[in-house]
Every structure is written in C-alpha cells, then in structure tokens.
Amino acid sequence: MLAQYIANGLLIGSLYACLAVGFSLIYGVLSIINVMHGTFVVLGAYITIYCSQYLGISPLIAALIGCAIMFVFGYLTQRFLINEVVAAPIFISFTLTFGFDLLLNNAMIHAFTATPRSLLLDYGSITVAGISLSVARLGAMVLALVLTGVLYWLLRHSQMGRAIIAVRMDRHAATLLGIRVPQVYAITFGIGTLMAAAAGGAMALVFPITPLLSGTFLGKSFVICVLGGLGSVPGALVGGFALGLLESFGAVAFGAQWSATVGFALMIVVLVLRPSGLVGRKGFE
Amino acid sequence: MARKLAKFASRALAGGLLVLGSTALVLAADPIRIGAPLSLTGSLADEGSKEQQGLDMCIDAINAKGGVKVGKEQRKLEAVKYDYQSETSRAVQLVQRLVTVDKVDFLFAPYGSGDTKATAVLAERYNVPMVATSAATESVYDQKQKNLFGILFPNRAMAEVEVKFYKAKVPQAKKMAVLALNSLFPKAFAASVRDTAAKDGFEIVFDGLYSPGTMDFANVLTQIKAANADWVYATGYIQDLILIRRQMANFGMNIPIVTMTAGAAYPEFAQNLGALADNVTTNAWWHPSATYKDSYIYGGAQEYTQAFQKKYNKIPTYLEAAATSGCEVLALSIEQAGTVEAEAVRKILASRRFETFYGPIKFGPSGQNEINSPMILQIQKGKYVVLEPQSSKTGELAVGVRAQ
Numbered sequence: 001m002l003a004q005y006i007a008n009g010l011l012i013g014s015l016y017a018c019l020a021v022g023f024s025l026i027y028g029v030l031s032i033i034n035v036m037h038g039t040f041v042v043l044g045a046y047i048t049i050y051c052s053q054y055l056g057i058s059p060l061i062a063a064l065i066g067c068a069i070m071f072v073f074g075y076l077t078q079r080f081l082i083n084e085v086v087a088a089p090i091f092i093s094f095t096l097t098f099g100f101d102l103l104l105n106n107a108m109i110h111a112f113t114a115t116p117r118s119l120l121l122d123y124g125s126i127t128v129a130g131i132s133l134s135v136a137r138l139g140a141m142v143l144a145l146v147l148t149g150v151l152y153w154l155l156r157h158s159q160m161g162r163a164i165i166a167v168r169m170d171r172h173a174a175t176l177l178g179i180r181v182p183q184v185y186a187i188t189f190g191i192g193t194l195m196a197a198a199a200g201g202a203m204a205l206v207f208p209i210t211p212l213l214s215g216t217f218l219g220k221s222f223v224i225c226v227l228g229g230l231g232s233v234p235g236a237l238v239g240g241f242a243l244g245l246l247e248s249f250g251a252v253a254f255g256a257q258w259s260a261t262v263g264f265a266l267m268i269v270v271l272v273l274r275p276s277g278l279v280g281r282k283g284f285e
Numbered sequence: 286m287a288r289k290l291a292k293f294a295s296r297a298l299a300g301g302l303l304v305l306g307s308t309a310l311v312l313a314a315d316p317i318r319i320g321a322p323l324s325l326t327g328s329l330a331d332e333g334s335k336e337q338q339g340l341d342m343c344i345d346a347i348n349a350k351g352g353v354k355v356g357k358e359q360r361k362l363e364a365v366k367y368d369y370q371s372e373t374s375r376a377v378q379l380v381q382r383l384v385t386v387d388k389v390d391f392l393f394a395p396y397g398s399g400d401t402k403a404t405a406v407l408a409e410r411y412n413v414p415m416v417a418t419s420a421a422t423e424s425v426y427d428q429k430q431k432n433l434f435g436i437l438f439p440n441r442a443m444a445e446v447e448v449k450f451y452k453a454k455v456p457q458a459k460k461m462a463v464l465a466l467n468s469l470f471p472k473a474f475a476a477s478v479r480d481t482a483a484k485d486g487f488e489i490v491f492d493g494l495y496s497p498g499t500m501d502f503a504n505v506l507t508q509i510k511a512a513n514a515d516w517v518y519a520t521g522y523i524q525d526l527i528l529i530r531r532q533m534a535n536f537g538m539n540i541p542i543v544t545m546t547a548g549a550a551y552p553e554f555a556q557n558l559g560a561l562a563d564n565v566t567t568n569a570w571w572h573p574s575a576t577y578k579d580s581y582i583y584g585g586a587q588e589y590t591q592a593f594q595k596k597y598n599k600i601p602t603y604l605e606a607a608a609t610s611g612c613e614v615l616a617l618s619i620e621q622a623g624t625v626e627a628e629a630v631r632k633i634l635a636s637r638r639f640e641t642f643y644g645p646i647k648f649g650p651s652g653q654n655e656i657n658s659p660m661i662l663q664i665q666k667g668k669y670v671v672l673e674p675q676s677s678k679t680g681e682l683a684v685g686v687r688a689q
Contacts, residue, residue, distance in 0.1 A: 001511060008503035014501075106326070114330030116524050118557040125535045134535035194384050207500065208527040212328050218499050243500075251504040256495040257467045 005248050007131045013244020014141035018202050019217055020224035020236040021147050028231030029168045029188045030086055032093040036077075036101040038218030039108070040193050044070055044200025045209045046112060049119055052204075059119060063201025067194045074193025079186040086185060101214070107212040111132030116208035123205070140202040147195055148237050154191075155233075164188055223267045229277025238278055242266075316363035317353055317625055319344075319612065320383030320413075321393040322404065327371025328497065331523060332396045332604060336419060338597055339608025340364055340393065342484040342589075343616075346548055346582040353616045356623045362616065373400050380404040384411045385644050390625050391416070391615055392431075393558070393608075398422035399469035401435075408432045414631050418611035419604060421570070426651040432627075434614075435653040436646060437570050438605045440470075442657035444477040447568060448485050450661055450673055451516065454682050458515035458541050464505060464529070467480040471520035474546055490514050499525065502532045509538075516685035523548035527557045528664035534561055534688040542566060543686040552604050554622055555667050564686045566663045571603035571643050574677050575660075582613060584689065588641045610643035645656055 018042060028032045047066035052059050123135035155161040163218050166174045167184045175181050184243045202210065228239025250262030270277065324333030344362045345565030347353060352361040357369035365387050376395040383389045384407060392408050394401040394417035401420035408415035409430045416449040421437035451458065461482050465475030472494065483485060483489055490512035493505055509517060517540050519529050526548040548554055549567035573590035583589040587648055593601040617639060622629040661673040670680035
C-alpha cells in the first residue's frame with residue numbers, strides 16, 4: 001500500500017510540475033507574477049479538447065497546436081500589453097495580469113460555458129509490481145520531465161537561451177551588450193505560455209475541464225513554486241513532486257479533506273524557514 | 286356664469302383624464318416580480334444555469350397564457366435576476382438588494398442547501414415568501430421560518446428508499462464505502478445514507494470527506510479498494526464525481542454497486558465519461574418519464590419534457606423541473622389568494638396541496654415538501670433507466686461497475 005501511495009503522489013506530482021514550470025520561468029526572468037497562468041492552462045486544455053474532438057486528431061497533435069497558438073498569444077500579450085509595465089513595481093504588473101485574467105476567464109465562461117468537458121479517450125492503466133499506474137498520468141510525468149529538460153537545454157545551449165539568462169542576470173547590462181530586451185521578454189513569456197498550454201493538454205486527459213479550474217491551477221502553481229524555489233525551473237519539478245507526495249500522505253494521515261491544507265501549511269513553513277525554496281538559490285537559477 | 290361653466294368643464298375634463306389615465310395605468314398592470322439570485326458563474330455555474338432555465342420555462346408558459354390572474358386583472362410574471370457567482374456572501378448581499386432596493390414581491394432561493402439556508406434568514410427578516418427549489422437537506426428548514434418553502438423532499442426519504450432497494454436487490458452486498466464532499470448537502474446526504482445503511486445491517490468500511498477543488502482521489506480510492514467495498518456511495522457535484530469515476534477505473538476497481546449523488550443525474554455526467562458511466566446508479570427527485578399530470582401549465586411531465594427539449598435542445602433533470610414547479614406553485618397561490626400580499630399568499634402556500642407535472646407538492650410544518658416521491662435511476666448504455674418506483678419503472682438493475 002505504501003508503494004501505491006508513493007506512486008500516487010509522484011503521479012499527481014508530475015501533473016503539478018507541468019503546471020508550475022511555465023509560471024516559474026516567467027517569474028524568474030520577467031519578475032512578474034503571471035496571474036493569467038491558470039487561465040492559459042485551461043485555454044490550452046480547451047484547444048486540445050476541441051481540436052481532438054472536432055478535427056479528430058490525436059490529443060498529442062492537438063496539444064502541440066494548442067502550444068503553438070498559445071505561444072503566439074503569449075508573445076503578443078507580453079509585447080503589447082505587459083511590456084508597458086515590466087519595469088514597474090511588481091504590484092503593478094500583478095494588477096495588470098489580474099485584470100486581464102478576469103477578462104479572459106469571463107470570456108471563456110461566456111464562450112465555453114461552465115459545463116465540464118472531457119476528452120473521451122481512456123488510456124486505461126497498467127499494473128507494475130502490484131501498483132496501479134494510470135497511463136495518462138504517466139504520460140504527464142514524461143511530459144513534465146521533457147518540458148523541464150527541453151527548457152534547461154534551451155537556456156544553456158541556445159543563443160536565445162543565453163540571452164534570456166543574461167537579461168535575467170542584469171537587464172541593463174544586457175541592453176548594453178546589444179540584446180533586445182523587449183524581444184527577449186516577449187519570447188520568454190511566449191515560452192511560459194506554451195508550457196502552460198502543454199500542461200493544459202495533459203490536464204485535458206485527466207480532468208473534466210471548466211473555466212473555473214483556472215483558480216485552482218494558479219493556486220497550486222504558486223504553492224509549488226514557493227516550495228521549489230520561485231524562478232527555478234528544476235525547482236518547479238521538485239516542488240511539484242514534493243507537493244504531490246505531501247498531499248498524498250496528508251490525505252492518508254488526516255483524511256482527504258485536509259490534503260490541500262497540508263500543502264498550504266508546508267508552503268508557510270518553507271516561506272518562514274527557507275524562503276528561497278527547497279532548490280532555489282537566492283537571486284539566480 | 287360662463288366662467289363657472291368653464292371651471293366646471295375644465296375640472297370635469299381633468300377628472301376624466303385622470304380616471305382614464307389611471308385606468309390606462311391599471312390596464313398595463315405591473316408585473317409580479319420574483320427575485321432570483323442565480324449562480325451563473327463560478328463553481329456552481331452549471332447548476333445555476335439549469336435553475337434559470339427552469340424558472341424561464343415557468344414564466345414563459347404563464348405569460349403566454351396572459352399572466353397570473355390576480356383578482357380581476359392579469360399580471361405578468363417577471364424575474365429579477367442577479368448572478369451571485371457561486372459565492373454565498375454575494376448571494377446574501379444580492380437577496381438583500383432584491384428585497385430592499387428592487388422591492389420584489391417574492392424570492393427564489395439560490396442553488397443548494399448551503400446558500401439557501403444562508404439567504405432564508407433574509408426572507409424571514411423582511412417577510413418575503415421564498416421558494417427553495419434546490420435544497421433537500423432537512424437542516425435548512427429547522428429554523429421555524431414561515432417564509433421558506435422547499436420543493437425537494439428531505440434527504441432522509443431518499444436515503445431510506447435507496448438502502449431498502451439495494452438491500453433487497455443485491456443481498457450479497459455487505460460492505461459499504463461512503464465518500465462525501467465537504468459541503469452542506471453532499472455531506473448531510475452521505476451521512477443520511479450511511480446512518481440508514483448502518484442501521485440496516487451494512488458494514489461501513491470507509492467513511493471519508495473531501496474538500497471542494499480536490500484534484501486527486503487516488504489515495505482515498507486506494508483505501509476503498511483495499512477495504513473490498515461492495516457498494517461505493519459518493520456524493521459531490523458533477524466535476525468531482527466525474528473525476529472519482531475516472532480514477533476508479535484507473536485503479537481497476539470492479540464494484541458491484543456504485544451510487545453517485547447530485548451530478549450523476551445530469552446528462553453531462555454520461556457525456557463526459559462515455560462508457561465509464563455505465564451501470565452507475567443515482568437518484569432523482571423527478572424524472573422525465575414520470576406520469577404526473579398538470580392542469581395549470583404544460584399538461585404533464587411528458588409535455589414539459591418535450592417543451593423543454595424544443596427550447597433548450599436537451600432533456601430536463603429534476604433541477605430544472607423543480608425550479609419550474611416552484612414558480613408554478615407561487616403563481617397558483619397568488620391566483621387562489623387573489624392578491625400578491627405576502628401574508629395571504631403564504632397562507633395558501635402553507636396549506637394547499639398542489640398537483641403539478643413535477644408531482645404532488647404539499648409543504649409541511651417545517652416548510653419542506655412532505656410528499657416523498659424518490660426515484661432510483663441507473664445509467665445503462667448512456668441512457669437513464671428508472672428502477673424505482675414501480676409506477677415509472679423502465680428497466681432492471683444491472684449489477685457491477687467495471688473498470689473497462
């Protein structure tokens with residue numbers, strides 16, 4: 001049973017990690033709290049569901065389409081909207097993204113209605129050494145690792161990635177060196193949105209989707225990033241798994257109605273004892 | 286003399302115009318206003334829109350007939366709607382506004398036992414009759430209020446019928462697992478079922494709660510699976526129940542009886558689950574296949590269902606039907622009282638037995654409908670089959686919910 005609990009925790013943890021990666025990246029590079037993150041995830045999930053249902057294509061391709069669309073959307077949002085306030089105090093950008101999120105969310109409720117929608121594909125589950133593992137969630141685990149790995153590689157080994165890290169280290173010095181900072185910001189935001197959409201695709205396989213989930217997703221992203229270290233991408237992975245395991249054992253120890261409380265309580269503990277998170281370092285990733 | 290005549294004529298003319306004018310005002314009679322706080326956005330948006338549709342069905346049908354007959358005049362019905370966004374505090378604020386600013390004549394309760402109980406206090410304070418069409422928990426009606434009238438019969442009646450049914454049909458099922466959402470109705474309903482089942486000889490092998498917004502049921506289901514339950518009873522709203530059923534399949538759980546309350550009775554449940562919804566049982570306070578007749582609007586349950594389908598392109602559930610009948614009993618009471626005055630209407634509501642397409646309604650001393658007509662349903666091949674009562678039965682219980 002213990003092995004099953006650990007497996008359960010890791011599986012939901014991988015979904016959580018997917019959720020948080022994009023959020024963490026945007027905070028790390030742009031130093032803004034993207035309140036629209038939850039809404040982007042849900043939007044990505046809807047694109048996946050509708051493309052899959054109406055175009056009859058596999059969810060993977062549908063999710064990729066979702067990622068592409070959301071990248072463009074994120075890029076444009078940052079370039080023309082958020083860029084105006086990116087140098088301002090964090091509260092300003094927080095308010096802007098919050099307001100825009102309200103708009104987006106209500107537009108989605110209007111367009112899609114609150115009726116839950118699901119992908120009617122069931123990949124079933126496999127049993128390994130007596131432990132039941134849902135295939136869809138295993139896929140999410142792979143996705144989380146791929147997303148984190150790709151991002152890590154991108155940041156270290158590509159021109160744009162180096163530029164992103166440079167901008168993060170020192171915005172003004174980067175400008176002096178000829179890096180077009182607004183462009184870098186826009187691309188980073190686009191990447192963050194793309195990751196949110198990818199997470200949305202994974203969510204679409206597992207949960208019935210309504211626009212109202214955006215709040216839940218944002219809340220979880222917050223907790224995970226604080227646990228793992230805000231701004232640290234591997235931290236999102238660690239935080240995700242940590243939260244998943246914690247909620248899993250919290251549910252068994254105290255009852256399922258306490259699992260969310262356990263997560264938030266731990267977040268407070270981490271904030272007090274180790275504000276940079278389990279993996280994060282002060283300042284830079 | 287001429288001046289006196291002129292004065293008299295002008296006064297007569299003015300008087301005449303005044304009489305004509307006021308007659309005109311009376312002829313274009315004020316509508317009867319029902320205040321309706323609806324959860325059109327937020328976590329209960331799905332349920333809120335169902336209530337709205339039910340209310341509109343009633344208002345449209347009555348207004349098409351010319352309106353409600355109040356004494357000598359016909360007055361149309363009008364709903365003053367506000368969206369309380371599934372937030373209880375906002376529901377309370379909006380009901381306050383409806384009564385004090387909009388000065389509505391009657392109130393509709395918000396969705397669910399919790400929000401109904403919270404706003405019923407205001408109805409009582411301001412003495413405005415309130416019809417509750419989505420609250421079945423007994424504790425909502427325990428405040429000795431005279432302004433609250435509940436269409437749905439008590440949870441307890443439903444629980445008793447269900448336990449008796451399954452005990453008779455599946456005598457080999459002995460172990461029961463209960464999983465409830467930590468919210469007024471689902472928690473109270475599950476407690477009702479659990480207590481009735483325990484009294485009837487079932488062994489309760491699992492009894493747990495989960496919070497709203499839970500994204501993972503893996504661990505509770507692992508525990509339920511390990512306990513070898515024969516009957517899994519889950520309560521919650523539609524999203525939670527969909528997720529629970531999916532995760533049950535993930536864990537390869539094959540359970541003889543799986544009953545889910547509030548959510549599984551709505552077609553969206555089967556739409557989201559496809560084949561996984563098969564053989565899940567649920568219950569309802571009303572179903573389109575009921576045989577009730579109605580002499581005021583629609584003619585009967587079948588006609589109502591057809592009209593609803595024509596207008597909204599889907600089948601109504603007990604939620605919409607209860608909302609329609611709630612507005613209907615209000616109209617019938619106004620007609621019988623001959624006035625919209627709260628005291629007179631309240632008297633009729635409290636004493637009369639109404640025969641509607643939803644079924645017979647008679648509000649008991651606590652304000653809740655005391656005529657119980659529970660229905661047990663099962664989803665078979667994507668369609669609802671009525672298992673109880675005998676008079677509306679359309680099929681037999683299929684035992685065994687498989688993890689395909």
